[in-house]
Amino acid sequence: MSQDTVTLIDNATGKKYEFPVQHGTEGPRIIDIRKLYAETGMFTHDPGFTSTSSCESQITYIDGDKGLLMHRGYAIEDLAEHSDFMEVCYVLLHGELPTVEQKNTFVSHVTNHTMVHEQMFNFYRGFRRDAHPMAIVCGVVGAMSAFYHDSTDIRDDRQREVATFRLIAKMPTIVANAYKYSIGQPFQYPDNSLSYAANFLQMCFQVPAEKYVVNDAVARAMDKIFILHADHEQNASTSTVRLAGSSGANPFACIAAGVASLWGPAHGGANEAVLNMLQEIGDKSNIEKFIAKAKDKDDPFRLMGFGHRVYKNTDPRANVLRGSCHEVLEKLGVNDPLLELAMELERIALEDEYFVERKLFPNVDFYSGIILKAIGFPTSMFTCLFALARTVGWISQWKEMIEEPGQKIGRPRQLYTGYNKREYILLNQR
Ligand code: SDX
Numbered sequence: 001m002s003q004d005t006v007t008l009i010d011n012a013t014g015k016k017y018e019f020p021v022q023h024g025t026e027g028p029r030i031i032d033i034r035k036l037y038a039e040t041g042m043f044t045h046d047p048g049f050t051s052t053s054s055c056e057s058q059i060t061y062i063d064g065d066k067g068l069l070m071h072r073g074y075a076i077e078d079l080a081e082h083s084d085f086m087e088v089c090y091v092l093l094h095g096e097l098p099t100v101e102q103k104n105t106f107v108s109h110v111t112n113h114t115m116v117h118e119q120m121f122n123f124y125r126g127f128r129r130d131a132h133p134m135a136i137v138c139g140v141v142g143a144m145s146a147f148y149h150d151s152t153d154i155r156d157d158r159q160r161e162v163a164t165f166r167l168i169a170k171m172p173t174i175v176a177n178a179y180k181y182s183i184g185q186p187f188q189y190p191d192n193s194l195s196y197a198a199n200f201l202q203m204c205f206q207v208p209a210e211k212y213v214v215n216d217a218v219a220r221a222m223d224k225i226f227i228l229h230a231d232h233e234q235n236a237s238t239s240t241v242r243l244a245g246s247s248g249a250n251p252f253a254c255i256a257a258g259v260a261s262l263w264g265p266a267h268g269g270a271n272e273a274v275l276n277m278l279q280e281i282g283d284k285s286n287i288e289k290f291i292a293k294a295k296d297k298d299d300p301f302r303l304m305g306f307g308h309r310v311y312k313n314t315d316p317r318a319n320v321l322r323g324s325c326h327e328v329l330e331k332l333g334v335n336d337p338l339l340e341l342a343m344e345l346e347r348i349a350l351e352d353e354y355f356v357e358r359k360l361f362p363n364v365d366f367y368s369g370i371i372l373k374a375i376g377f378p379t380s381m382f383t384c385l386f387a388l389a390r391t392v393g394w395i396s397q398w399k400e401m402i403e404e405p406g407q408k409i410g411r412p413r414q415l416y417t418g419y420n421k422r423e424y425i426l427l428n429q430r
Contacts, residue, residue, distance in 0.1 A: 231393025
């Protein structure tokens with residue numbers, strides 16, 4: 001990797017410091033400040049990590065100005081068009097498109113891990129029926145480390161591989177049964193004769209009394225939604241997984257931490273918030289009022305599904321999902337006025353100076369909920385589906401970190417603005 005340098009001049013002391021600059025294969029030049037504190041006694045301060053690279057990675061790259069997203073060099077549009085989710089999982093984990101034999105072997109490993117330990121269903125029964133499915137998923141994923149203790153030694157290659165297959169394979173079973181529990185229906189088991197997406201759909205919508213026939217168009221749409229949510233550089237939940245993993249925590253605990261972080265409405269929780277927002281807007285005549293609320297600095301309301309820390313051009317995933325919306329609703333014969341409302345909201349927002357000036361475009365969450373609603377999921381399940389898909393991204397990034405030579409525990413410092421040291425005052429003297 002070619003390097004040059006930058007010079008820092010401390011105007012308080014006149015001292016000059018030189019730091020190496022690193023060039024990735026894509027992206028901005030990076031100032032390597034690993035020796036900054038040792039040489040200058042100073043920290044950098046970047047609370048939202050808007051200008052900070054936290055790691056070196058070869059998995060995913062986003063160019064926010066170009067609206068580019070690629071996994072191992074393959075554009076998301078090509079993967080969404082030509083691959084299925086299992087193939088994208090292989091690309092994220094192993095770095096290359098699989099041969100037919102490699103893909104069949106990978107799919108076979110995943111398929112043979114779809115069932116969960118029967119006692120895990122006892123965990124579900126401990127939750128109230130009205131528990132948010134994300135609360136159940138967060139708890140049950142963390143509990144996996146109690147049931148699959150034989151794949152928690154992170155220094156053992158084989159155990160890391162088994163934990164990876166278990167997480168990718170069991171998330172659909174865990175998520176589908178969080179849905180079943182929340183609607184009072186009996187738990188469903190995997191059907192290993194089906195594809196990953198079709199198996200998930202049957203676990204969600206099959207009931208003992210009736211055979212559920214998977215609609216191929218719906219299964220393809222579900223698979224495409226999984227592909228579009230699989231990984232996304234060092235977003236909040238992936239950074240959470242990396243930081244948790246840096247301490248040596250087992251992979252199941254780390255993924256549970258990722259699920260927790262994804263739940264926030266500023267992150268993966270936005271898909272649920274978008275549908276709730278569209279339902280609250282209700283009619284095109286109310287759009288202007290909500291646009292005004294989103295622009296009002298005194299109003300905490302934000303237009304859910306709009307804006308992104310990195311994309312300052314369109315989110316390529318939103319473009320793919322917009323197309324899928326029309327395709328799925330047409331194939332299902334669903335005429336959801338919320339789709340019309342969403343497209344009118346997008347049109348009006350993208351003509352408004354506030355959104356144009358701040359480069360606020362629809363993101364992945366803006367259209368996904370409309371498709372998920374058409375398939376039959378309640379909004380409370382939307383973020384669970386995001387977590388299901390993102391598990392392969394989380395575990396790929398975790399694996400990359402664990403296998404990195406010289407990997408260290410993540411331990412940020414701070415800008416302290418609290419009290420200086422002061423005398424303690426005994427209770428009877430206060
Ligand atoms: C995901 O990081 C990832 O990669 C995430 C993700 C992934 O795949 O992992 O892509 C998935 O999380 C997508 C984002 C889903 N979240 C939402 O849709 C929630 C609504 N969006 C916003 O909360 C916001 O846009 C964020 C959180 C997504 C990004 O926030 P930033 O980068 O911190 O931007 P900011 O808050 O500094 O906003 C810059 C300006 C501000 O106005 P000014 O102070 O300059 O006047 O834009 C405004 C903000 O008020 N703004 C919005 C807005 N988003 C930003 N104003 C109204 N509505 C919005 N949605």
